Structures are given as structure tokens and as C-alpha cells.
Amino acid sequence: MTEIDDADVSDLILRHAAVKGALLPLLHDIQHRLGYIPQAAVARIAEGLNLSIADVHGVVTFYADFTLERPARRRIQLCMAEACQARGVADTCAKLEAxxxxxxxxxxxxxxxSLEPIYCLGLCATGPAALVDGAPQARLNGQRLDALIGEVVR
Ligand code: FES
Structure with missing residues (x-):
């Protein structure tokens, strides 16, 4: 955890500490601010909210919205679910991997x-689909895929 992350976590804990049921709102705020929940913050969150470390760790690891890993600066989350499979995501994935x-x-x-799998973005009719830095992208083949590779991957 960087000093900036540390200061952000301390500030957010102080803002939430007096509120009943603060754990999930606090975790969402930290995740939103930093892009992840620093492992070093878990014990401080537990202390600040008068919870056990196991309670906080359990919530962080239960919900897919939270991650303990610092995210990459650029993220491609490629939909690997059935409709995108039927629309050729295997080829898209192979090109992105290469x-x-x-x-x-x-x-x-x-x-x-980072190149991450994700499962259904609700863009099934326009797959292969992905989130690129959180923004939905559809029809990721042909020129759109080439443009994505040129912009984000290289
Ligand atoms: S299966 Fe890929 S968006 Fe639904």
C-alpha cells in the first residue's frame, strides 16, 4: 500500500466508522478510490469498524466487486460466456493473447x-464483447479488434 493509498484508507475509515453497517459502503468507497482493497488495509478496517479481521477478509473475498490485487493500468475484460463463444470470442482471445x-x-x-475473463455483459447479440478500462465494447473482431490491439495492447 502506497502512502497515498494509506492516507485514503485512513480518511475513508474515519468517514464511515461511526455509521452502523459501514463495512460494505466503506469497501465500495476504497475499491472505487484505489481500484482495489489493499491487503494491508484489511486489519485497519477491522480495527476501525470494531470487526474481526476474518469478518472483513471474508466480505472482501466473497464479493466479486472487490479485489485484493492492485489492478493493471489498462484492463481488457473479455466475455467468455456462451453467446460470445458462439460469436467467435476464441479467435478474439487468441489474437489478444498473441x-x-x-x-x-x-x-x-x-x-x-491485464487480460481477464468475464462472463456476460448483456451484449450477447453484438459479441464478442469486452470491458476495456470499464467501458463496454462490442463486435471485437476484424477492424475493431485491430484498433483495440493498436490502442491498448501494444
Ligand atoms: S455472452 Fe458475452 S455478452 Fe453475453
Whole structure:
């Protein structure tokens, strides 16, 4: 956890500490602010909210909205669900993997890019679909895929 992250976490704990049922709102605020829940923050959150470390860790690891890992600066979350499979996501995935040097589910060591699986974005009729830095993208094949690779992957 960086000093900036540490200060942000302390500030957010103070804002939420007096509120009943503060754990989920606090975790959402930290996740939104930092992009992850720093492992080092779990004990401080527990202390600040008078909870056990196990309680906080259990909530952080239960919900998919929270992650304990610092995210990459650029993220491609590629839909690997059935409709996108039927619309050719395997080819899209193979091209992204080849261009990025990553396998699906991996992050570059320098945190410049991650290629992550995700399951159904509600864009099934326009797949292959993905979230690119949180923004939905559809029809990721042909020129759209080439543009994505040129902009984000290289
Ligand atoms: S299956 Fe990919 S968006 Fe629904």
C-alpha cells in the first residue's frame, strides 16, 4: 500500500466508522478510490469498524466487486460466456493473447495491462464483447479488434 493509498484508507475509515453497517459502503468507497482493497488495509478496517479481521477478509473475498490485487493500468475484460463463444470470442482471445504476450487471466508484471475473463455483459447479440478500462465494447473482431490491439495492447 502506497502512502497515498494509506492516507485514503485512513480518511475513508474515519468517514464511515461511526455509521452502523459501514463495512460494505466503506469497501465500495476504497475499491472505487484505489481500484482495489489493499491487503494491508484489511486489519485497519477491522480495527476501525470494531470487526474481526476474518469478518472483513471474508466480505472482501466473497464479493466479486472487490479485489485484493492492485489492478493493471489498462484492463481488457473479455466475455467468455456462451453467446460470445458462439460469436467467435476464441479467435478474439487468441489474437489478444498473441498481441499482448499474456494468457487470459494474466497481468503484465509491470501492471501495464491485464487480460481477464468475464462472463456476460448483456451484449450477447453484438459479441464478442469486452470491458476495456470499464467501458463496454462490442463486435471485437476484424477492424475493431485491430484498433483495440493498436490502442491498448501494444
Ligand atoms: S455472452 Fe458475452 S455478452 Fe453475453
Amino acid at each position: 498481441a499482448s504476450g499474456l494468457k487470459i487471466g494474466e497481468t503484465r508484471a509491470d501492471l501495464s495491462l
